[in-house]
Amino acid sequence: MTAIKLDGREVSEAVRNRLASAISDLDFVPALHFVRVGENPASVSYVRSKERLAASLGVASHVHVLPADASQAAVMNTVQHLNTEADVDGILVQLPLPDHLDSAPVLQAIDPAKDVDGLHPINVGRLWAGQDGLFPCTPLGLIAILKYYDIAIESKNVVIVGRSNLVGKPAAALFLREHATVTVAHSRTMDLAGLCQQADILVSAVGSPAMITPDVVKAGAAVLDVGLTRVNGAIQGDVHPDVWDKAGYLTPMPGGTGRMTTAMLMENTYRAALGRRRSALASFAS
Amino acid sequence: MTAIKLDGREVSEAVRNRLASAISDLDFVPALHFVRVGENPASVSYVRSKERLAASLGVASHVHVLPADASQAAVMNTVQHLNTEADVDGILVQLPLPDHLDSAPVLQAIDPAKDVDGLHPINVGRLWAGQDGLFPCTPLGLIAILKYYDIAIESKNVVIVGRSNLVGKPAAALFLREHATVTVAHSRTMDLAGLCQQADILVSAVGSPAMITPDVVKAGAAVLDVGLTRVNGAIQGDVHPDVWDKAGYLTPMPGGTGRMTTAMLMENTYRAALGRRRSALASFAS
Numbered sequence: 001m002t003a004i005k006l007d008g009r010e011v012s013e014a015v016r017n018r019l020a021s022a023i024s025d026l027d028f029v030p031a032l033h034f035v036r037v038g039e040n041p042a043s044v045s046y047v048r049s050k051e052r053l054a055a056s057l058g059v060a061s062h063v064h065v066l067p068a069d070a071s072q073a074a075v076m077n078t079v080q081h082l083n084t085e086a087d088v089d090g091i092l093v094q095l096p097l098p099d100h101l102d103s104a105p106v107l108q109a110i111d112p113a114k115d116v117d118g119l120h121p122i123n124v125g126r127l128w129a130g131q132d133g134l135f136p137c138t139p140l141g142l143i144a145i146l147k148y149y150d151i152a153i154e155s156k157n158v159v160i161v162g163r164s165n166l167v168g169k170p171a172a173a174l175f176l177r178e179h180a181t182v183t184v185a186h187s188r189t190m191d192l193a194g195l196c197q198q199a200d201i202l203v204s205a206v207g208s209p210a211m212i213t214p215d216v217v218k219a220g221a222a223v224l225d226v227g228l229t230r231v232n233g234a235i236q237g238d239v240h241p242d243v244w245d246k247a248g249y250l251t252p253m254p255g256g257t258g259r260m261t262t263a264m265l266m267e268n269t270y271r272a273a274l275g276r277r278r279s280a281l282a283s284f285a286s
Numbered sequence: 287m288t289a290i291k292l293d294g295r296e297v298s299e300a301v302r303n304r305l306a307s308a309i310s311d312l313d314f315v316p317a318l319h320f321v322r323v324g325e326n327p328a329s330v331s332y333v334r335s336k337e338r339l340a341a342s343l344g345v346a347s348h349v350h351v352l353p354a355d356a357s358q359a360a361v362m363n364t365v366q367h368l369n370t371e372a373d374v375d376g377i378l379v380q381l382p383l384p385d386h387l388d389s390a391p392v393l394q395a396i397d398p399a400k401d402v403d404g405l406h407p408i409n410v411g412r413l414w415a416g417q418d419g420l421f422p423c424t425p426l427g428l429i430a431i432l433k434y435y436d437i438a439i440e441s442k443n444v445v446i447v448g449r450s451n452l453v454g455k456p457a458a459a460l461f462l463r464e465h466a467t468v469t470v471a472h473s474r475t476m477d478l479a480g481l482c483q484q485a486d487i488l489v490s491a492v493g494s495p496a497m498i499t500p501d502v503v504k505a506g507a508a509v510l511d512v513g514l515t516r517v518n519g520a521i522q523g524d525v526h527p528d529v530w531d532k533a534g535y536l537t538p539m540p541g542g543t544g545r546m547t548t549a550m551l552m553e554n555t556y557r558a559a560l561g562r563r564r565s566a567l568a569s570f571a572s
């Protein structure tokens with residue numbers, strides 16, 4: 001038995017095509033602004049690839065580069081300035097920030113309506129309270145990929161390994177909203193294997209290469225690999241390749257969940273732009 | 287085998303004694319303000335008992351009563367006025383509101399620093415982001431009762447039945463913060479029995495009398511009953527009385543988790559008062 005590939009390239013292309021079409025129908029150009037501090041090569045490369053994707057969809061982008069020794073105040077001021085600019089729809093502060101900076105106050109300084117990474121506490125609160133808001137991109141991508149392949153979520157046992165603010169916890173919220181039974185496991189979980197074996201949908205977001213071996217996967221389960229480790233220059237996921245013979249569905253690495261993350265970032269930018277400009281219109285009309 | 291009683295009366299008394307002592311050491315009187323709309327007898331009685339508890343601890347309280355047909359704007363205005371009053375430390379809007387009112391915007395109108403019920407989205411976000419904030423009272427009470435009885439939480443399997451904004455979801459966040467492995471189950475969960483049987487700590491917050499029967503409880507587990515149903519004038523919990531012979535620890539009903547909720551409300555009021563007045567002092571000094 002070989003698992004069906006949950007092809008992030010294919011799903012993200014579908015999302016991108018839908019978005020490009022919706023964006024071309026707008027009477028304005030959505031604008032996404034990046035804040036990058038220093039020249040961390042991975043950050044430079046991530047921002048560049050997001051910019052390229054934005055351009056291909058008709059989203060304007062701009063990168064605000066601060067020196068590696070920028071002060072906390074300088075980063076905050078940059079964000080606050082972008083908050084006030086009427087034609088800035090989305091603000092993304094590329095993480096990680098240099099060690100001398102505290103990211104929490106920076107993320108909280110972002111106008112929640114422009115918070116396309118969905119990390120502002122008020123967006124986190126809206127996510128858990130069942131309200132509308134901007135939510136983290138990687139978890140949104142997991143739901144989108146499952147829906148694209150018509151994999152049922154409601155009433156399924158979803159086990160999420162990893163409890164980060166970026167993936168594990170917001171994924172739990174989104175799966176609960178889809179009426180799954182959700183378990184969050186982590187480094188202090190006892191009998192992780194026994195837990196994973198009960199998962200209809202298994203999400204691994206740990207960053208420990210090949211830790212999800214076939215023996216811990218339920219036959220036929222959908223397995224979503226969010227772990228990402230660079231080993232001697234090659235990218236490795238959390239899921240062992242032998243899981244292809246046990247799972248029913250599996251995301252490849254690369255070409256799986258990571259592809260979805262950037263697509264959902266563009267969807268968040270589109271949604272932020274619509275939300276902001278419509279409410280500006282509404283307040284203009286009133 | 288008979289379960290050890292997790293005595294909410296005893297634990298809440300310990301919390302109250304600690305609070306009364308801490309409050310008597312303050313050089314100000316914390317003030318808790320209630321907003322009650324209409325004369326729903328349960329609401330009248332809840333507010334009255336919280337007022338009585340506040341008085342016994344040295345907390346000043348005041349009830350703002352609006353007529354049952356009060357407009358949304360009138361309720362919002364009341365909250366906004368209390369936000370601006372320097373000597374109001376905590377604001378509690380007694381739920382449920384009459385049917386013609388929308389509670390979400392009312393709760394979001396409360397200054398997060400005065401949000402002693404912990405239901406403002408920004409406090410929900412802080413809870414999930416691992417930050418300080420004001421968090422919902424009933425889940426806080428569950429953690430407090432377990433700690434009082436030295437019941438280990440870290441690495442334990444916690445199953446929470448019910449996913450309300452008031453109990454289930456915030457309880458999941460607090461148990462995750464304590465490093466438990468957390469599962470949230472609900473009405474659409476398949477094989478609820480099998481899931482509950484794996485719980486070292488089982489929280490039931492459904493409101494379905496005696497639904498938690500001994501066969502679904504792991505021998506020796508700690509069972510926390512948050513369900514509350516009035517049957518012919520008597521209060522019944524979610525947990526069947528026969529669970530006393532199977533569980534290791536069990537909260538009685540009444541005298542269990544409900545007692546903790548009001549105690550934690552007073553703790554939130556104390557914390558809100560300290561936080562506000564200290565930051566006022568800090569800004570005065572700067």
